[in-house]
Amino acid sequence: MSGDALNQAQTRSWLPWVIVIAISAVLIAIRNDVSWLNKPPAEILPIAEWVNVYMDWFVDTFKAAFRKLNWLLNWPMGWAQQFLQWLPWPVTMTGFGLLAWLAAGWRLTLFTVLALFYMVVTGYWVESMNTLGIVLVSMPLAIVSGFFIAVMAYKSPRVNGFVQPVLDLMQTIPTFAYLIPILLLFGFGPVVGVVASAIYACPPMVRNTILGLQKVAPEALESGLMSGASRFQLFWQVRVPSALSSIMMGVNQTTMATLAMVIIAAIIGGSADIGWEVLSKMRKAQFGQSLIAGIVIALIAMMLDRISWGFTDRSRAIARAHLPFMQRYTPWFIATIIGVVLFWLAKLVPALSVWPEQLEFYPAEPINNALNYVTGTYAHVTDAIKKSVLFFYLLPLKVGLTKAISPFSWGITFEPWMRLAFAGIVALIAAGYLVMGKWRRAVAAVVVGAFLYYGITSMPWPVIILVVTLLAWQIGGVKVAALSFFGWLFMLLSGIWPQAMLSVYLCLSAVLVCLVVGGGLGIWASQNTRVSNFIRPINDALQTIPPFVILIPFLMFFQIGEFTSFLAIIAYAIVPCIRYTEHGLKSVPEHIVEAARSMGTTKRQLLWEVKMPLAIPEIMLGLNQTIMFALAMLVITALVGSKGLGQSVYIALSSADAGKGLVAGLGMALIAIIADRILQAWSERRKMALGMV
Amino acid sequence: MKNRMSKGLILGAMLGASAQAMAAVPESDEPIKLAVNEWTGQHISTHVAGEILKTMGYNVEYVTAGYYPQMQAMEDNTVSATLEIWSSNIGEHYDNALASGKVVEIGDLGLEPVESWYFNAAAKEKCPGLPSYEALKGCAEVFANAETFPQGRLVDYPADWGTTNVDRLKGFELDFTSAPAGSEGALIAEIQGAEARQEPLLVMFWQPHWVHAVVDLELVELPPYEDGCNEDASVGVNPNATWDCDWQRGYIKKMAWKGMQDKWPAAYKMLQAYTLENGDQIPMMNQIDKEGGKLETVVAEWIASNEAKWKPWVESATQ
Structure with a gap:
């Protein structure tokens, strides 16, 4: 570790911490006497109103242009939907089967055919094809625009500097926050959903593409240059192929995100798609029905993702290219013949064009009954789980041990000697670190101790601003510190501070769990192919089945409130942690692993001392995405009664107040961006310390 | 044509x-x-x-x-x-x-539409004085859960629908907390969950709604709506508080x-x-x-x- 060199950096001194801790101690001591410390003013600057004024102007000026765009996008979508409706289902199945075979062989073909057959027998064919029509427009839109934005950002640092924060905003400002403005701009209809999902889905594509392009080894470029490649060739034939694994990660995540947004498109309405079905069932809290419909969305996502993934593996195409003409096109011939035969057969056999209702397979009732049974039978178990997590983990983070410990919750009163003991333990740990010369850990112990004792939501607001900004300054320098300071200031002045703190607490508590559990699962999956194969479809399903579907059983077990919200955030936000950890560990170059092995490292050493440090950039990207996803879930958890910024967005939506919605959305985005910048800066430092840069 | x-x-x-x-x-x-x-x-x-x-x-x-x-x-x-x-x-x-x-x-x-407080069969069992709202005064703990204890829990409309129950609970001097559900789906999941667990439930809900076809929900008898009771403390059952009567029908x-x-x-x-x-x-x-x-x-x-x-x-x- 070359940490000493870093210690000398002027920004990283312990003195400011002593000052901040002293000020904080004073503020905490007097917080009950000075009311504005605990209760920040409601609204100092009418930011929401300013936004509304600007928005009115913007909508009036550009409405006509956006309405034209709506009209334009409606065509390809209408065509796709009508074409898919017109084709008898066995023919569509044959077509996708062929695609799957070309992409990855018979296994994927089998999966694709079965997935489509599921849509037939559950009676959701029409809705599924409407959804596919929407996705076939919005997914390419997100992928292609994402790729080109990434290329521009990669080529110009200035563009990159502009693009990065915009990406964060696109991913973190919830769609509901700008639903009113885009409805006003685009008018009503499914295109609004397409636009909204493209906005939300394109950032992972951009990020991964940039990351991939940056990681291309200089040796590869040099050998390209030496073989006389033009700039164009160098880019398309050296850089892009080398970055392909990262780019495909982006395609994968963008596909998933597009499908995740199907439900938003449905909220606007305008086409009878599968999202609408899920929405109607969710509104009735019919778990069986909404699960059956939600699985359709997950299946479409997996199908599209696997097929696109398969096509990037060029080995199949190359192998085929060497076959004689007849053999090369055999699958095409067979598929065409099957397709044509089925098409005409469908005119004779009605079941092949419209699946008869009597043959539908719709096991909603048994699922609902099972859920009811479990809810009723295991009430004491679910209750015990809820109570222990709530009392021993969530409450201390929220209101601090000082309020969390009560005879009702912990079964004891928080006696003065216990308080002293707690303070003593924290002081002891801090002193221990100081003696060892690790002042940073000592400071961390004091800060964490204080937050545990008083709780995030009860901390006077200047303490939060001071601590986070100082942290940002020491890790990331002046820029990150300024971002943190003005970000928190915005939340304070626009009057959303209390909601923001509730959101911070809820997301933080969930992200910590994601990091530990998700990271662990990711490591396991990277070591074990079976685990990896087992986890992958679950991850896909978690990310693409509309989250509220999973929420229904949680609601039945645990009732509305924070615990259910906490679980919901974990269920959704844990996925990137697992994925990126696995991906990062697996993409450590083989020659390094070989070299380490030949030096006689144990498996453990190989993982923790070779692979792990090299995988840090990917893992940090995963953590970044986890935080983004957690914040994105706030809008969903507001539907099960969590308070905070998510709730503010809905309140703004119901009062048609675009400004208020955007301010709350921006608040979420700022929290995400501040967290991200601090993490990124930290990861850079780690990399530098390890000599990776 | x-x-x-x-x-x-x-x-x-x-x-x-x-x-x-x-x-x-x-x-x-x-x-x-x-x-x-x-x-x-x-x-x-x-x-x-x-x-x-x-x-x-x-x-x-x-x-x-x-x-x-x-x-x-x-x-x-x-x-x-x-x-x-x-x-x-x-x-x-x-x-x-x-x-x-x-x-x-x-x-x-x-x-x-009728929008008001409803209770389920389990509630009637544990709090036999229902449907009169006065019975709730002695039954707060029957409706409590981990998050609200010792106060009772009123599962409320989502915050964005606009709800006046915090004021009403005060007006009726009930030791209950309003827990906003967040969405219609969440309200129904609460109703069905309570039914499956046979747990007492007090919920802000409405009629006509299909859930009444599946679950037995009964209206709490609140003092009838009078003009002015939401603004004027002297109107309504509680001389010291506003919001001490039933809803005005929408x-x-x-x-x-x-x-x-x-x-x-x-x-x-x-x-x-x-x-x-x-x-x-x-x-x-x-x-x-x-x-x-x-x-x-x-x-x-x-x-x-x-x-x-x-x-x-x-x-x-x-x-």
Whole structure:
């Protein structure tokens, strides 16, 4: 570790911490006497109103242009939907089967055919094809625009500097926050959903593409240059192929995100798609029905993702290219013949064009009954789980041990000697670190101790601003510190501070769990192919089945409130942690692993001392995405009664107040961006310390 | 088209001015688009109206539309009319739509919503004094859970629907906390979860709603609404507090694209006259959500057996 060199950096001194801790101690001591410390003013600057004024102007000026765009996008979508409706289902199945075979062989073909057959027998064919029509427009839109934005950002640092924060905003400002403005701009209809999902889905594509392009080894470029490649060739034939694994990660995540947004498109309405079905069932809290419909969305996502993934593996195409003409096109011939035969057969056999209702397979009732049974039978178990997590983990983070410990919750009163003991333990740990010369850990112990004792939501607001900004300054320098300071200031002045703190607490508590559990699962999956194969479809399903579907059983077990919200955030936000950890560990170059092995490292050493440090950039990207996803879930958890910024967005939506919605959305985005910048800066430092840069 | 027109002209000439409008129905073959929102009751209200319009010869299209977004859609006839707008949860969108000048309100649907506190069978067992609200005073702990203990828990409307229960709980001096549910789905999951666990539940809910077909919910008897009780402490049961009476009953509106009056005058008049009462909607809702009937068949049956109700609307519209 070359940490000493870093210690000398002027920004990283312990003195400011002593000052901040002293000020904080004073503020905490007097917080009950000075009311504005605990209760920040409601609204100092009418930011929401300013936004509304600007928005009115913007909508009036550009409405006509956006309405034209709506009209334009409606065509390809209408065509796709009508074409898919017109084709008898066995023919569509044959077509996708062929695609799957070309992409990855018979296994994927089998999966694709079965997935489509599921849509037939559950009676959701029409809705599924409407959804596919929407996705076939919005997914390419997100992928292609994402790729080109990434290329521009990669080529110009200035563009990159502009693009990065915009990406964060696109991913973190919830769609509901700008639903009113885009409805006003685009008018009503499914295109609004397409636009909204493209906005939300394109950032992972951009990020991964940039990351991939940056990681291309200089040796590869040099050998390209030496073989006389033009700039164009160098880019398309050296850089892009080398970055392909990262780019495909982006395609994968963008596909998933597009499908995740199907439900938003449905909220606007305008086409009878599968999202609408899920929405109607969710509104009735019919778990069986909404699960059956939600699985359709997950299946479409997996199908599209696997097929696109398969096509990037060029080995199949190359192998085929060497076959004689007849053999090369055999699958095409067979598929065409099957397709044509089925098409005409469908005119004779009605079941092949419209699946008869009597043959539908719709096991909603048994699922609902099972859920009811479990809810009723295991009430004491679910209750015990809820109570222990709530009392021993969530409450201390929220209101601090000082309020969390009560005879009702912990079964004891928080006696003065216990308080002293707690303070003593924290002081002891801090002193221990100081003696060892690790002042940073000592400071961390004091800060964490204080937050545990008083709780995030009860901390006077200047303490939060001071601590986070100082942290940002020491890790990331002046820029990150300024971002943190003005970000928190915005939340304070626009009057959303209390909601923001509730959101911070809820997301933080969930992200910590994601990091530990998700990271662990990711490591396991990277070591074990079976685990990896087992986890992958679950991850896909978690990310693409509309989250509220999973929420229904949680609601039945645990009732509305924070615990259910906490679980919901974990269920959704844990996925990137697992994925990126696995991906990062697996993409450590083989020659390094070989070299380490030949030096006689144990498996453990190989993982923790070779692979792990090299995988840090990917893992940090995963953590970044986890935080983004957690914040994105706030809008969903507001539907099960969590308070905070998510709730503010809905309140703004119901009062048609675009400004208020955007301010709350921006608040979420700022929290995400501040967290991200601090993490990124930290990861850079780690990399530098390890000599990776 | 041409044929029908000329027939209409002849008929009109024969029957005089009053019949002219009828003869011209439908004024246009373009489909009238009725908004379909996300709940069964609304599906029934919409399909009944749509089927009646079809008997008049109109082309009717049912368009799925979000509850708020549909207001935007009505401004340019992407949606021609919507028939079940609840005063309790439409918020500012109602006023904004009217202010646009392109959307008009076309009267009450006639459904009578009841919004108040409901309790389930398990609650009655554990707190035998119910349905009187006074019984709740001694029963707070019966309704408590980990998050609210020792206070009782009132599962409340989502915050964005606007709720006055915090004030009401104070007004009635009940040791309860309002726990906002966040969405209709969450309210129903709470109701069904409590039913599965046989746990007492006190919930802010409404009628007509399909869940009453599946779960037994009873109304808490609150002191009746009096004018001024929400603003004036001296009115109502508690001399020291406001909000100490039942809700004032809300209303349910029909709304339409303004241009409908000129484009399809008879259809517009029919929708104005159209009403659907609790006694009509609730049995249909039960047939669909309890007995698993199909919306289309249930509505068709109602249309067939209730001609006496809807024929006059058609006649008055085409005169």
